[in-house]
Amino acid sequence: MRPLDLNCDMGESYGRFTLGQDAAVMKFITSANIACGFHAGDFSTMRRTVDLAIEHDVAIGAHPSFPDLQGFGRRAMELTPEEVYELVVYQIGALWGFVRAAGGTLRHVKPHGMLHNMAAVQQPLAAAIVRAVLAVDPTLHLYALSGSEMTRAAEKQGLAVAHEVFADRTYQQNGTLTPRTQPNAMLHDPALAVQQVLHMVNDGKVRATDGEMVSIRADTVCIHGDGEHALEFVSHLHTALIQRGVQLIAPGRPK
Template sequence: MLKPPATVDLNCDMGESFGAWTLGQDADLMPLITSANVACGFHAGDPGVMKQTVRLALRQGVAIGAHPGLPDLVGFGRRNLDISPEEAFDMTVYQLGALAAVVRAEGGQLHHLKPHGALYNMAATNAQLAESIAEAIYKVQPELTLYGLAGSELTRAGEKIGLKTAHEVFADRTYQANGTLTPRRQPDALITSAEVAIAQVLRMVQGGWVRTQQGQEVAIRADTVCLHGDGAHALDFARQLRTALASAAVDVRATGL
């Protein structure tokens, strides 16, 4: 019996400009991805940027997701804040509601939610925060898919409450033995070689494993791959990755579509 071809979603954080400041290459990257995570105003983004990003995604047929973060514009949502589960719930409801309204006004449909930065990483290991985020989605739009770090507390919380979940892996990040990402402040947290990053993606998508910084081979589920759109070589890397996935006969499409 032939093994079915591998399928994966490519997602990218977008709409992270703010006011007079522009970040990322959203217009150029949008045709190369299948899911867009749109910032909702707390860590980045503003109403106008949200609308423009949603319009870009709709024109390209890209699935649209809410990308809520911590209220930390200065730190771009990447600094841990000591928030309670109730605050995590409230922040998620607030930001999800804002983007859902923009998407509806533009004639689209929201597809998923992926927390941003520190909120994402905190929820990956903190079951209470993860459950609060999952509950917020379930109470507002239970048909949405929750994107979370593969095998984390966040995906477990989504599955527990009955949400569709997508286990996310990262092309340009290194992994620890417990399956978590290497913190950005540690050495070698980022993979700077396109060839190494592409090889890692193919191993995760086709083989279901990743090599950790400690040299171990750890099993991992790869439903969706995160591409960071704010790097200097993000556009070139996205093109190279799409070419490599096509050559490997990997079907690229949004999760659940």
């Protein structure tokens, strides 16, 4: 089996409010997508999470979103492609400052929530995100939904891209994620999540909610750090992959 990355959305605490188990989860992953303050996180949380990732030798990525603290970045917003370009540049820059100050390296960008979902199917938004990443640092990787408009835009512009799949989400027939508004959007059983990931990695397929098999490419697997069972999911998945001889490593790092 080829190398595989395990990524997790992190740094989503805010002020006095703690979300996720970042310190415990960090030892099981190879990439951390750190919130940049627009959907979650703040300057202190960003700094602590960057330090934690460096301590565990985990690849650091910016996790930009729509400016939607109240909705956790999961509400649709009608922004122009130029505005999306600007907000992505702004958030990458904010995290880059903390990474640079800590002596680390920023390695990737992964859009969050509804920004991710809309850019996965809307070419102008996808192109704006790719343009923003290239403008800040063309050596960065873009983590994007497998087979989406974002992966196509990145490949067209020569930006390194990691096709992302999800361990704890279900899929639609067209390869997009099932909307969270639907009751079957999430997988709650770690064993089912592991089974889904192994099927995607081994066979390049995922079973959609209608039962149809959908082709998919898995370079990096996402675990949502804010999930109730995130630690259980990532520990089970990490163990299962290691037992099957999978090399867990972030994209762009020496094998």
